[in-house]
Amino acid sequence: MKLLITGGAGFIGSNFIHYWLKKYPDDNIINLDVLTYAGNLENLADVADSKNYQFVKGNICDEKLVDGLAKNIDLIAHFAAETHVDRSVMDSGDFIKTNVEGTRVLLDAAKKNNVRFHHISTDEVFGSLGPNEPSFNEKTPYDPRSPYSALKAAADHLVRSYYHTHKLPITISNCTNNYGPYQFPEKLLPLFITNLLEGKKVPIYGNGQNIRDWIHVDDHNAGVDMIIKKGRIGETYCLGGNNELTNIELTKKILELMGKGEEMIKYVKDRPGHDLRYAMDISKAKRELGWEPKIKFEDGLAKTIEWYKNNKDWWKKIKSGEYNEYYKKQYEKLS
Ligand code: NAD
Ligand code: TYD
Numbered sequence: 557m558k559l560l561i562t563g564g565a566g567f568i569g570s571n572f573i574h575y576w577l578k579k580y581p582d583d584n585i586i587n588l589d590v591l592t593y594a595g596n597l598e599n600l601a602d603v604a605d606s607k608n609y610q611f612v613k614g615n616i617c618d619e620k621l622v623d624g625l626a627k628n629i630d631l632i633a634h635f636a637a638e639t640h641v642d643r644s645v646m647d648s649g650d651f652i653k654t655n656v657e658g659t660r661v662l663l664d665a666a667k668k669n670n671v672r673f674h675h676i677s678t679d680e681v682f683g684s685l686g687p688n689e690p691s692f693n694e695k696t697p698y699d700p701r702s703p704y705s706a707l708k709a710a711a712d713h714l715v716r717s718y719y720h721t722h723k724l725p726i727t728i729s730n731c732t733n734n735y736g737p738y739q740f741p742e743k744l745l746p747l748f749i750t751n752l753l754e755g756k757k758v759p760i761y762g763n764g765q766n767i768r769d770w771i772h773v774d775d776h777n778a779g780v781d782m783i784i785k786k787g788r789i790g791e792t793y794c795l796g797g798n799n800e801l802t803n804i805e806l807t808k809k810i811l812e813l814m815g816k817g818e819e820m821i822k823y824v825k826d827r828p829g830h831d832l833r834y835a836m837d838i839s840k841a842k843r844e845l846g847w848e849p850k851i852k853f854e855d856g857l858a859k860t861i862e863w864y865k866n867n868k869d870w871w872k873k874i875k876s877g878e879y880n881e882y883y884k885k886q887y888e889k890l891s
Contacts, residue, residue, distance in 0.1 A: 558584045560629045563636030565589040567739040570599035571773045584608045590615040599738040616658035626665035631672045641704045648703035655707040663718045673726045675715045680705035684831035691835040694792045719790045727787040732796040736773035737863040749864045757890045762826030764804030767833040771797030772856040775849035782845040796836030799853045824889045
């Protein structure tokens with residue numbers, strides 16, 4: 557099989573490429589990534605010279621490029637996106653371009669070249685749950701509340717519309733918060749782990765009672781694999797870790813595993829429009845695909861902390877380099 561992966565130099569995409577080449581060594585992968593601040597070819601250093609892997613630096617909004625790459629491809633797995641909620645609050649311009657227009661360009665190329673399309677999306681399109689409300693599922697109405705989730709929702713609708721209107725063979729996965737190696741240290745887990753490794757405090761937004769469901773990136777990618785192989789065309793599958801934690805509970809687990817005390821917590825100003833709770837009912841993926849997350853959170857978290865400890869060069873370069881200003885601002889909040 558020949559796959560076009562978009563956003564393969566980012567966190568989930570690079571883990572997906574590792575996962576896929578290990579499991580299907582005879583398949584061919586083209587990785588199309590424009591290398592925004594979140595894209596990093598070091599994530600793929602060990603596969604860079606594989607004969608069945610090719611990197612193309614380019615923008616998914618570039619119609620000519622995308623159309624050319626979509627020829628002789630069996631599947632597009634679309635990971636590329638602007639992904640950080642906080643950045644979307646500051647400026648949503650790139651989110652519209654990449655998450656919506658970029659998805660449109662890929663869909664048109666898939667349509668023209670008759671290519672199967674799998675779209676990677678998020679639980680955030682469903683909005684925010686109250687503490688006792690039932691988890692999201694495939695039938696939950698969309699109710700996105702941040703610019704990031706609104707534009708992911710727009711992309712999901714567009715993907716589904718190409719199935720209904722053009723009979724494009726699509727599937728969609730909506731997954732909860734991922735963690736694991738190669739995650740850009742702006743998201744909670746890598747930011748907190750690396751701050752603690754630097755002896756710095758960790759900034760908890762608001763009162764820390766917001767709830768997220770956490771899943772290891774390999775479990776997410778195994779779910780995407782099963783949807784690609786066994787998913788019903790036109791369908792959406794909700795993926796999650798069955799692992800809801802308040803941010804404060806999660807932070808305490810990280811502190812404990814890293815041998816640090818609660819004095820390292822600093823409560824800071826809340827994120828505007830901060831969604832209270834995400835949780836996912838994964839019974840459709842279980843029933844139809846036989847998929848469920850396998851990695852126990854305690855094991856996955858300990859291994860992830862080890863990875864950041866053992867790969868200091870990877871994140872130190874990010875935190876001290878081009879994005880120094882971003883982190884300086886973050887640290888100001890902590891002092
Ligand atoms: P990331 O920010 O780590 O990586 C995004 C990648 O996309 C980067 O390599 C970047 O260079 C690339 N990219 C951005 N704009 C591009 C463009 N215009 N053209 C080509 N490449 C471009 O993101 P991630 O956390 O790996 O998320 C991947 C996908 O998974 C996204 O679609 C996201 O919405 C979805 N998702 C993420 C999570 C999570 O917890 N991180 C959970 C559910 C779904
Ligand atoms: P994040 O990793 O940005 O993912 P998302 O917003 O997509 O769920 O944030 C996870 C949770 O952690 C969210 O409730 C916001 C909170 N958070 C903090 O408390 N402090 C931080 O510095 C960051 C980045 C997030």
